[in-house]
Amino acid sequence: MGVWAAIKNGVPVPRLNIPIFSMEALATDIASHMKDGLRTVQFFGYPTDDNRHEIIAVLADDTSNSLIAASALAQRGQSYDAITPNAPSLHLFERELHEQTGIIPQRHPWLKPVRDTNAAPHFFKPLGKDAHEVAVGPVHAGIIEPGHFRFICQGEEIYHLQIQLGYQHRGVEALFKEGSPLMKTPLAESIAGDSVIAHAWAHAWAVEALCGTEISPKAEILRAVALELERIAMHLVGLGGVSTDIGYLPGASAYGRIRTAVINTTLMLSGCRFGRGYIRPGGVLSDIDEKLRKHILDMCDELWHDLEIINNCLFNNPGVLSRLEHTGRISTDLAWKTGLVGVIAKSSGLPIDVRADQPYGIYKKDRIDPAMLNSGDVYARLMVRALEITQSIGLIRGWLGFGIMEGDIYNAPSLMAPGRFVVTLVEGWRGEVSHVLITGNNSEIKHYKVVDASFHNWLGLALAVRTAGISDFPVCNKSFDASYAGHDL
Amino acid sequence: MSAAIVRYLLMMAVSFLMAGLIVRTKAVWAGRFGPPLLQPFYDFIRLLRKSSVISRTTSPVFAIAPSAALAAALTAATVVPIAGRPALIHFDGDFIFFAYTLAMGKFFTVLGALDTGSSFEGMGASREITFTALIEPAFFIIMGSMAMLTGHTSITGIYSMFPATAYDLGQGGFITSILGAIGAWSTSDLLIPAICGNIVLMMSIIVEAARMPVDDPTTHLELTMVHEVMILDSSGPDLALINASNTIKMTLTGTLITGIIIPQWVSPLAGVVLYLFILALIAVSIGIFESIIARLRMTHVPQFILGATSVALIVLAVLMHGVHR
Secondary structure (H helix, E strand, O other): OOOOEEEOOOOOEEHHHOOEEOHHHHHHHHHHHHHOOOEEEEEEEEEOOOOOEEEEEEEEEOOOOEEEEEEEEEOOOOEEEOOOOOOHHHHHHHHHHHHHHOOEEEOOOOOOOOOOOOOOOOOOOOOOOOOEEEEEOOOOOOOOOOOEEEEEEEOOEEEEEEEEOOOOOOOHHHHOOOOOHHHOHHHHHOOOOOOHHHHHHHHHHHHHHHHOOOOOHHHHHHHHHHHHHHHHHHHHHHHHHHHHHOOOHHHHHHHHHHHHHHHHHHHHHHOOOOOOOOEEOOEEOOOOOHHHHHHHHHHHHHHHHHHHHHHHHHHHOHHHHHHHOOOOOOOHHHHHHHOOOHHHHHHOOOOOOHHHHOOOHHHHOOOOOOOOOOOOOHHHHHHHHHHHHHHHHHHHHHHHOOOOOOOOOEOOOOOOOOOEEEEEEEEOOOOEEEEEEEEOOOOOEEEEEEEOHHHHHHHHHHHHOOOOEHHHHHHHHHHHOOOHHHHHO | OHHHHHHHHHHHHHHHHHHHHHHHHHHHHOOOOOOOOOHHHHHHHHHHOOOOOOOOOOOHHHHHHHHHHHHHHHHHHOOOOOOOOOOOOOOOOHHHHHHHHHHHHHHHHHHHHHHOOOHHHHHHHHHHHHHHHHHHHHHHHHHHHHHHHHOOOOHHHHHHOOOOOOOOHHHHOHHHHHHHHHHHHHOOOOHHHHHHHHHHHHHHHHHHOOOOOOOOOOOOOHHHOOOHHHHOOOOHHHHHHHHHHHHHHHHHHHHHHHHHHOOOOOOHHHHHHHHHHHHHHHHHHHHHHHHHOOOOOHHHHHHHHHHHHHHHHHHHHHHHHHHHO
């Protein structure tokens, strides 16, 4: 096994400090590291100046709170033994690598396009006459994003689900390279409209790290407040969404109502209900005053009170429980093998949470204890989200409860250092959001890579609905709440 | 006869109101104002004025299905006694006519759904037929038992045998009349069949009109739908007719319930008032019921529907007891 470079979340290293292995050595190293309990954070390739591709892998060692990185050089059309048969969680990373660089992972079990919707369809066909296919999408009945789902069913039972995404592909990663690198936060905010703060933070932090800009402690706290408000709001959306899907009217109405109070608070904090325009490289753009601090705390009190009532209704209603419990189960083992992160991992017994594992910002000081359940069903996923709301309220109260410190909220960033590599991890409400920024010799953005939690989690949905009734798919889907845009980029 | 026609038309008119009242109840329960009570009627008119988009894969069956469904509902309605008075037409065995005319309407809706060749609609059709087949025995056990107890085989005939009192509003006063009616019911052989009949009919409203917890009429999730998914390909006037036949079916079943409750001795006007009141009560209770429960898992729906059959079996037991006595 080669010696990998030890790096830290959000700490830039010179590009040349990352060791270069052969493609085969990198692949076997990754497989054996995965066996040792590491997770893949990033695995991607980008073209170098001499017409080759540089493949970079970043793995997370959550027990020692550290990251390791290594790279390899490969040519287009070159093939290597796929890692996926030994480490299934890399299956989508290898497919993406193949699609973006043309390097061929040999013996990959399912080397189909990730985002190219014009490619010939790659679907397994059921053999025999007993099973039938049900195709849903990419145009859906509700106001949701496009994605194609193909179920192989026998009667009402799902044998397998195949998910084809890519309809939202906008070329986000390529767009980061155009124009001034300091003006790209609106793009980061548009990666997934429901994870504005998480992506903006990951992006701004990457830029700050390369510029060497120090963020004031006050701005760190305000970013965390915005992130936790986003988490609360989106968890409320998820709880309300599942209530709607199972026709539980009190849940649908109540969660919708209290969510409005939360996003209206984000509006007062940032000027936008979804937090756009708040985080920029260098800090945050609007300050908090005593009145707003009080308002946020009052909102938290009210939220706490209302939540207790509606959570009691939802989680104690026998009809609701019968829909949620044992539906769409993901075992801990399966969750680990599939490489799930965030809420989904936490509800399947894997306490993966960047705020605890690779702490950053104010979370270095205020360590959190990830909410975790073991049953891995829809109930667990909802319960983890409910628990995280209360946790987030607690965090906000801790940060704002005794007043807010004096100080600047913004330090203008300067030029980015050339030839550097930085990876940032932020725990969005879905889970891990990871950005990689590599600068070239002239401080330009050489490559930008984004991995949203949805990228890790979509396959989990396909596995969770196996043997479930097809009418339970919507509630499983809502409980996963994966983003189409975040996956498609 | 002309009074019967007026009552018949009244039922058609009321059906839109009933659908509107359910929606309004749910809205109020959720803390909203909700759409106007007549919104289902406005939708009906709006849809009638639109044109239909018809899939190229369909055959003429798809085109006639909505009209057939509405015709079936309108025909079945002719044998239902409204507001405590005899039905528009009645003949021996008309409860069988009632059930199978509705079944024929459903048959056409299902054929129309299958005709589109969509996997969704096939799924919905399969669910709808399964649930209908499960609720059917309950209805026939109830109506059959009542027919045996009363010696009549038409719905009007059966209802005419429900206990009435010698008092009327003019002589004994309202309270005395009510007490008299309760006294008459309490000693009647028909008491248990009537109570069980109301329960079974309430459950069959839920199944037949695709309400919660069997089906969620407000959902947008094709994979969970039962009735709604069968009409995904219908649009314009076709959709209007199907929606109308569905609301009429719901009101028909509700009317059967009112027939059991409304005493024979009230005046025609009081009968109509009572009829509207009880229908409104049914709509509000459906609305509240839908507001506080979650939808059943699809695999649990048959258990729920079979509950209706077990209630109906109580009536059968009473009947056997009566025969042996």
